[in-house]
Amino acid sequence: MKQVALLNGNIKKELMILALPLLVGNILQQFYNTIDAFIIGRYLGVSAFAAIGLSGTVMNMFIFVLNGFCVGISMLFAQYYGMKNEKKFRQEFALSLWMGLSITLLLSFFSLLFLKSLLKIMQTPDEVRQYAISYLTIILGGLFAAYLYNLFSNVLRAVGDTTASLLFLFISIVLNTSLDIVFIAYLHMQIAGAAYATVIAQLFSSLCCYIYLYRKYPLLLCHKEDFSLQISLLKQTLGYGMVSALHQSSLYIGKMLVQGTVNTLGTSVIASYTATMRIEGIVNAFSDSGSQSISILIAQNWGSGNKKRVRDGLRHGLVLEIICGTVLSVVMFLLSPLCMRFLVGADDMDILQPGISYLRVISIFYILCYIGNAFVGFFRGVGKIDIPFIATTIQITIRVVLSYLMIDKLGLSAVAVACGIGWVCVVFVHGFSYYRYQQKSKLT
DSSP: OOOOGGGSSOHHHHHHHHHHHHHHHHHHHHHHHHHHHHHHHHHTOHHHHHHHHHHHHHHHHHHHHHHHHHHHHHHHHHHHHHHTOHHHHHHHHHHHHHHHHHHHHHHHHHHHHTHHHHHHHTTOOHHHHHHHHHHHHHHHHTHHHHHHHHHHHHHHHHTTOOSHHHHHHHHHHHHHHHHHIIIIIISOOHHHHHHHHHHHHHHHHHHHHHHHHHHHOGGGSOOGGGGOOOHHHHHHHHHHHHHHHHHHHHHHHHHHHHHHHHHTTOHHHHHHHHHHHHHHHHHHHHHHHHHHHHHHHHHHHHHHTOHHHHHHHHHHHHHHHHHHHHHHHHHHHHHHHHHHHHHHOSOOHHHHHHHHHHHHHHHTTHHHHHHHHHHHHHHHHTTOTHHHHHHHHHHHHHHHHHHHHHHHHHTTHHHHHHHHHHHHHHHHHHHHHHHHHHHHHTOO
16 A cells, blocks of 8 residues: 555644645635625525525534544544555445445434424524525435545545545535526526535535545445445444544534524624634634644554654644644734625624624634644544543533623623633643543653
8 A cells, every 4th residue: 555655754744735735625615605605695685694604504513513424434544544454444435435324314314304493493583594494405405415525535635635635626616606606696596506506516526536536546445345344343433433423513513502692683693693604614724624634644653653753743733733823813803804894795884893893802712722623633643532522512512601691791702702711621621631641642
């Protein structure tokens, strides 16, 4: 099996080489919902724009559950790749394919079954609800396309090839944008047109990834004989995949509960929060890409047994995350008015001001988010994926409770303060857990 340079060479350089395509890909991934919001805001009005923001919270919960599942099992792919164990790699691929699709179909069924009840729990305003139902019915019915893309792209990332999936995602974004314009502006398909465009684009990107894997890495693709059921591998896969999925689901369940609190402030504030989520999505892309690159490098070296390089991977990754987080926090604080005006496309201060205040408050805390994500990358890479799950559950619980308690007094800024306090706790939990882990594993 041909090895990439992740098992030797300059760690900082390798992390940046891995992270750059991941960063661009994460930013482009944000555009699936951001492009929909941008075009809908101009053609269908404020209520439809608010519905996209609310729908994005629901959609992202399910999509990031699937992505979390794929990220979890990609650590197994990376470890087997580091071990040079092609047979185990293919068996894991086969298991992830049939089991993941089965879970995805069940997720689609139950999400559609309880969609109206979910929107009611989120206190969705009447003028927004029908738009959200139209959009989410199509998105949730097409979750299989999102799973296939996430699985194939995470296989590529696990072997250190982060560029190919980026190219396919870029092509998919162009397709999504084109279809948005055609379906909404010309065919007058309303908000459903944006949903169809997203599913078609995701399916196209998954097909491109598979063809590339078939041609570039044929020895890694599963074959008929690899589909045999192995209980030990099934348990390991479920352990990695489901805990990582729970990590993501706890985050987005919390976000939905926060969205429900924000919804009590009216349509203007919902629209404002929608815009801030788009901006935060871009900022988070930098942190997430750094975390993913740390995971890949550490998982491969953990599989090969190089503990020193595992330890150094976290150290260098942490430095890069801190530098990046500091710069972006300053940029977010200074450019928040400009970003809000660009996304909202209007000078209505009832919409702009809550979002500007929110962004300026949360920018003060963002460095903690970046530090936390560096540790997430480490723990995923060494297979201790339960630690990020526990830390995130604590963070989101604090965020939901404090948002609910403070929102009447502080408005949308209450969500920012609550989130920042949660990040303080995350850094403490991760730091303490790392100290204990390195003593047990003799990483020092």
